[in-house]
Amino acid sequence: MDFDDTREEAAFRAEARRWLGAHAETKSGAFETWQSRYPDRDGYDGFERAKAFQHKKADAGFAALHWPAESGGRALPPIYQVIYAQEESKYLVPRGYFEIGLGMCIPTLFTYGTDAQKRRYAPAALCGDEVWCQLFSEPGAGSDLAGLRTRAQREGDEWVINGQKIWTSGAHWADWAILVARSDPKTAKHKGLTFFFLSMKSPGIETRRIKQISGASHFNEVYFTDVRIPDGQRLGAVGAGWGVAITTLMNERLASGELRGPDFEEIFGLACSVSLEDGPAIANAAVRERLADLYVKTQGVRLTRFRTMTALSRGETPGPENSIGKLVNAPKAQEIASFAMDLLDMGGVIMDKDTAPLRAAFQESLLTSPGGRIAAGTDEILRNIIAERVLGLPQDMRVDRDLPFDQLPTGAR
Amino acid sequence: MPYDPRAVNFDFSPDQRSLREQARKFLAEHASSARVRRILEGAAPYDAELWRGMAEMGWMGTAIPETHGGAGFGYLELCVLAEELGRSLAPTPFSSTIYLAAEALLLAGSPAQKKRWLPRIAQGEAIGCFALAEGPQVATPGNITTRANGGRVSGTKIPVMDGDVADFAVVVAGEGNRARAGLFLVNLTDPGVTRTSVTTVDPTRSHARLVFDGAAAEPLGAPGAGWPLVERLLDRAAVLVAFEQLGGAQAALDMARQYALGRFAFGRQIASFQAIKHKLADMYVAVELARSNAYYGAWALSKDAAELPVAAATARVAASEAYYHSAKENIQVHGGMGFTWEFDCHLHYRRAKLTALMLGSARRWKDLLVTRLQSGAA
Numbered sequence: 001m002d003f004d005d006t007r008e009e010a011a012f013r014a015e016a017r018r019w020l021g022a023h024a025e026t027k028s029g030a031f032e033t034w035q036s037r038y039p040d041r042d043g044y045d046g047f048e049r050a051k052a053f054q055h056k057k058a059d060a061g062f063a064a065l066h067w068p069a070e071s072g073g074r075a076l077p078p079i080y081q082v083i084y085a086q087e088e089s090k091y092l093v094p095r096g097y098f099e100i101g102l103g104m105c106i107p108t109l110f111t112y113g114t115d116a117q118k119r120r121y122a123p124a125a126l127c128g129d130e131v132w133c134q135l136f137s138e139p140g141a142g143s144d145l146a147g148l149r150t151r152a153q154r155e156g157d158e159w160v161i162n163g164q165k166i167w168t169s170g171a172h173w174a175d176w177a178i179l180v181a182r183s184d185p186k187t188a189k190h191k192g193l194t195f196f197f198l199s200m201k202s203p204g205i206e207t208r209r210i211k212q213i214s215g216a217s218h219f220n221e222v223y224f225t226d227v228r229i230p231d232g233q234r235l236g237a238v239g240a241g242w243g244v245a246i247t248t249l250m251n252e253r254l255a256s257g258e259l260r261g262p263d264f265e266e267i268f269g270l271a272c273s274v275s276l277e278d279g280p281a282i283a284n285a286a287v288r289e290r291l292a293d294l295y296v297k298t299q300g301v302r303l304t305r306f307r308t309m310t311a312l313s314r315g316e317t318p319g320p321e322n323s324i325g326k327l328v329n330a331p332k333a334q335e336i337a338s339f340a341m342d343l344l345d346m347g348g349v350i351m352d353k354d355t356a357p358l359r360a361a362f363q364e365s366l367l368t369s370p371g372g373r374i375a376a377g378t379d380e381i382l383r384n385i386i387a388e389r390v391l392g393l394p395q396d397m398r399v400d401r402d403l404p405f406d407q408l409p410t411g412a413r
Numbered sequence: 414m415p416y417d418p419r420a421v422n423f424d425f426s427p428d429q430r431s432l433r434e435q436a437r438k439f440l441a442e443h444a445s446s447a448r449v450r451r452i453l454e455g456a457a458p459y460d461a462e463l464w465r466g467m468a469e470m471g472w473m474g475t476a477i478p479e480t481h482g483g484a485g486f487g488y489l490e491l492c493v494l495a496e497e498l499g500r501s502l503a504p505t506p507f508s509s510t511i512y513l514a515a516e517a518l519l520l521a522g523s524p525a526q527k528k529r530w531l532p533r534i535a536q537g538e539a540i541g542c543f544a545l546a547e548g549p550q551v552a553t554p555g556n557i558t559t560r561a562n563g564g565r566v567s568g569t570k571i572p573v574m575d576g577d578v579a580d581f582a583v584v585v586a587g588e589g590n591r592a593r594a595g596l597f598l599v600n601l602t603d604p605g606v607t608r609t610s611v612t613t614v615d616p617t618r619s620h621a622r623l624v625f626d627g628a629a630a631e632p633l634g635a636p637g638a639g640w641p642l643v644e645r646l647l648d649r650a651a652v653l654v655a656f657e658q659l660g661g662a663q664a665a666l667d668m669a670r671q672y673a674l675g676r677f678a679f680g681r682q683i684a685s686f687q688a689i690k691h692k693l694a695d696m697y698v699a700v701e702l703a704r705s706n707a708y709y710g711a712w713a714l715s716k717d718a719a720e721l722p723v724a725a726a727t728a729r730v731a732a733s734e735a736y737y738h739s740a741k742e743n744i745q746v747h748g749g750m751g752f753t754w755e756f757d758c759h760l761h762y763r764r765a766k767l768t769a770l771m772l773g774s775a776r777r778w779k780d781l782l783v784t785r786l787q788s789g790a791a
């Protein structure tokens with residue numbers, strides 16, 4: 001057990017530090033994010049700037065350290081990703097736009113795509129030229145993803161897609177997408193699915209923004225009317241789409257879990273600077289106890305990640321135990337937001353950026369953090385996953401295992 | 414903020430892991446539930462046969478340097494053993510002797526003091542204990558009434574874990590008449606010492622009331638080293654006890670899982686009810702976070718890193734809460750069976766509460782943690 005860099009690691013850290021120092025934007029405060037400097041709103045060119053930075057990052061070889069060299073990576077052990085991320089976190093760097101593509105879609109392509117496809121799509125995604133989205137959830141299929149009904153019907157060398165997806169993050173700016181659709185409604189629900197990737201510019205796709213509780217619109221409804229996909233863009237066998245989707249979701253859990261928005265450092269800083277009726281908040285016993293609880297959780301998740309990385313660097317595959325990170329962090333983000341506002345008392349409701357501490361980061365987090373407990377597996381689904389796949393407990397009783405999909409009970413939808 | 418583990422080799426080495434296997438096998442045989450229950454039922458204050466076996470395995474000398482008769486492995490190895498001892502509930506005076514008494518000597522003992530006690534400890538021939546608490550209230554440098562003057566100590570300490578069986582005690586006492594505490598070494602065969610055993614919530618570990626009436630006491634550490642020395646000692650013990658708690662928490666989770674898989678109600682395994690599954694998932698998360706925090710504490714202890722005070726407090730809070738949570742919910746998963754003397758659930762429940770208080774409550778450690786974060790941030 002040791003945390004000291006090896007000689008190679010230290011050299012790499014120095015290289016990353018030099019490069020970031022020369023090319024990345026500096027933060028105006030520890031809490032500032034790309035989103036808060038360049039909100040995803042009309043009049044801001046955050047997306048274009050993000051792409052430009054991603055291009056430089058890829059050219060310098062920092063965008064996917066663990067990917068194979070032929071796809072634009074450096075084939076380095078996972079430790080290097082950690083080192084780079086540590087250095088990068090000191091700067092203002094865009095990540096959100098590229099995470100789905102680099103963290104989920106392209107890795108799925110690595111497992112199921114042809115060599116030609118890997119060569120064609122991986123480098124373009126890596127340098128930010130092409131952005132990807134994930135067309136999985138539907139109005140009637142979220143947690144129960146395998147309940148999806150978007151149809152894929154084969155016509156010669158093509159597939160014809162009809163139906164609707166929902167909650168698709170970034171569909172409005174994406175160039176490419178991965179899609180799971182139902183190719184056979186007559187067979188059992190997990191067996192009738194097939195997995196594809198397709199251009200978001202395909203004729204017959206219509207994207208509509210959805211307004212979130214925060215007022216922002218990061219996700220969309222996506223409608224398909226006779227959208228055509230060449231069979232060559234199928235990933236995995238016909239009817240084997242569920243297995244492919246699982247690969248994607250495993251990668252998703254590895255990628256997600258990092259807290260966006262105010263974390264322990266910010267709430268601790270606030271407690272040190274704000275006063276309560278009996279003096280500084282940091283001197284109040286109830287406040288101190290909650291801070292300690294938050295610190296213990298925060299450290300626990302950070303350090304658990306190091307254990308995962310250690311396992312990875314020994315060549316072990318990270319398993320479902322990674323679900324811990326998001327299951328702890330997502331509710332914690334919500335708690336931090338709410339706790340911070342409590343410390344500000346009546347004034348805690350103020351969202352005016354010039355008045356509220358940290359330019360209203362806590363108040364914004366109050367309205368964005370609920371999404372974290374739903375996206376990429378709800379809290380409840382993550383507990384199920386831990387119970388079933390880590391602890392080996394029985395699956396929930398289900399009525400949908402063996403019935404043909406078109407005979408399953410549904411609600412009003 | 415004093416964290417930031419850099420690169421990643423955040424696990425025990427293959428050698429350390431095989432030590433764990435070896436310890437687990439040994440304890441499964443020599444610290445079985447039946448053996449633990451003999452102590453619970455009052456057969457003896459501790460399992461002397463097990464203690465001798467542990468000495469033959471060389472466990473007591475794990476972190477004691479070779480120059481003092483130990484094996485000189487190190488703290489990571491000691492953490493590995495602690496986890497297994499916690500898992501098995503081994504009823505021995507290991508924690509008092511090794512994590513507290515030996516550590517106090519290593520931290521502050523004079524060459525002569527070390528020479529007198531450490532080789533005997535390493536051989537399993539001497540038992541030590543640590544006497545801080547003075548009854549049902551938190552111990553602070555301000556409220557300790559035990560006094561040391563001119564090489565003599567007087568006062569009452571209760572509860573003292575293993576105070577009834579120990580050969581010597583490391584006693585926290587006020588020096589002179591000021592509120593300045595220091596550590597003192599007292600040979601418990603001194604005629605100025607009276608000991609009586611004390612009943613606690615966990616009879617698998619014995620406790621005593623020690624009354625000192627002018628007993629000979631040698632100062633341990635430089636005069637005035639005082640309370641900061643006590644805190645340093647407690648930090649080191651906190652990491653080691655966190656591993657015992659971790660082992661116990663994991664054992665309670667394993668028990669709950671096993672029972673839930675075998676017990677049927679409403680025509681199905683209770684492990685298939687979501688209320689039970691989610692309960693077990695929450696126990697798992699608590700145990701894993703505690704494990705990660707304990708590992709970091711182990712690293713800091715093994716390197717004597719500047720991060721140790723924060724890492725130790727974090728490890729202690731996480732482990733105390735995870736163990737208590739797992740032990741308490743383990744009873745719940747067992748239903749009525751969990752409430753019987755017969756089942757082992759209560760052994761963990763008792764040990765969880767004992768270990769959560771033996772170095773001071775989580776409440777106190779949380780406050781300490783924030784104080785340390787404040788000074789780190791300043």
Ligand SMILES: Cc1cc2nc3c(=O)[nH]c(=O)nc-3n(C[C@H](O)[C@H](O)[C@H](O)COP(=O)(O)OP(=O)(O)OC[C@H]3O[C@@H](n4cnc5c(N)ncnc54)[C@H](O)[C@@H]3O)c2cc1C
Pocket residue numbers: 133134135136137138139140141142143144166167168169170219371372374375376377378379380381384396
């Ligand atoms: C911010 C955000 C971004 C998203 N981005 C994308 C995206 O890019 N692409 C995409 O495909 N999807 C995306 N999603 C969709 C997301 O995956 C789903 O919302 C999620 O899986 C939950 O599905 P649902 O909304 O249908 O809720 P439901 O599945 O209807 O769940 C409703 C409630 O029932 C509970 N529940 C459901 N099943 C069980 C069960 N078996 N046991 C216990 N409780 C259960 C849930 O935990 C929840 O509390 C996004 C969602 C959000 C909030």
